[in-house]
Amino acid sequence: MEQQQRDGDGGAAEADIERLPADLLAHALSLLPTFRDLSMAGGVSRRWRRAMERSLASxxxxxxxxxxxxxxxxxxxxxxxxxxxxxxxxxxxxxxxxxxxxxxxxxxxxxxxxxxxxxxxxxxxxxxxxxxxxxxxxxxxxxxxxxxxxxxxxxxxxxxxxxxxxxxxxxxxxxxxxxxxxxxxxxxxxxxxxxxxxxx
Structure with a gap:
């Protein structure tokens, strides 16, 4: 039961991240310290890849x-x-x-x-x-x-x-x-x- 609760909370957190506006996600990604981290984040989804490229602008x-x-x-x-x-x-x-x-x-x-x-x-x-x-x-x-x-x-x-x-x-x-x-x-x-x- 506790495991299901934790899994449910993780799913909610994922859903919250996916609801972030594109510019806010791009800003969050721009705070990543290394190119490797940024590159890995860009591999999460197409939306994150676009946000990664947008974050490069700053x-x-x-x-x-x-x-x-x-x-x-x-x-x-x-x-x-x-x-x-x-x-x-x-x-x-x-x-x-x-x-x-x-x-x-x-x-x-x-x-x-x-x-x-x-x-x-x-x-x-x-x-x-x-x-x-x-x-x-x-x-x-x-x-x-x-x-x-x-x-x-x-x-x-x-x-x-x-x-x-x-x-x-x-x-x-x-x-x-x-x-x-x-x-x-x-x-x-x-x-x-x-x-x-x-x-x-």
Missing amino acids: RRRLSFAGQRTGDDTAARLVRAAVNLRDLDISRSCWGCQITDEGLIKISSADCVGNLTSISLWGLAGITDKGVVQLSIILWSCRHVTEAGLVVLVNKCRRLECINVGGMRVPPESFVGLLSISPALRIRSIPQTINAGLQVS
């Missing part, structure tokens, strides 16, 4: 780090996150498999012009072709060359900082970047050339 930070996320999924979610400011698509031991194609798709999202930070740490599948207009952590992106950095800095006039540690770009090329954007901070460059560059 997010200022989105991290796919450690998630098995590909080009299409990442691009779809970033396009839904219209107020995004900080994007982390770093690759960890399980992580994202974002390639140039994914970055190109992400670069067409409405939020791209407002992004202040993106982390691409460890993504070996990107090259100059995929580098997008953001404040980028380019640590160990060994296929991005000086040409890609010049295009990036030319097109991203609001760019404030680039972390270039572990890249195969000659230190002299960073002087050219500062001639394009004098306020640019370049991190993780050798101390021998720091005297002539603004670094942090």
Whole structure:
């Protein structure tokens, strides 16, 4: 009898959740701390999936780090996150498999012009072709060359900082970047050339 009572109460709670207005459900989902939790909530039902996508619109930070996320999924979610400011698509031991194609798709999202930070740490599948207009952590992106950095800095006039540690770009090329954007901070460059560059 008690078990039936508990089951009945659970059913009532489920029914109450399903009666939540769509905007309130989306707001509740926006409070979930991790992308994994949000993704799992989106799998509950079609209604919850729509609420999850709606909740992305209010997010200022989105991290796919450690998630098995590909080009299409990442691009779809970033396009839904219209107020995004900080994007982390770093690759960890399980992580994202974002390639140039994914970055190109992400670069067409409405939020791209407002992004202040993106982390691409460890993504070996990107090259100059995929580098997008953001404040980028380019640590160990060994296929991005000086040409890609010049295009990036030319097109991203609001760019404030680039972390270039572990890249195969000659230190002299960073002087050219500062001639394009004098306020640019370049991190993780050798101390021998720091005297002539603004670094942090």
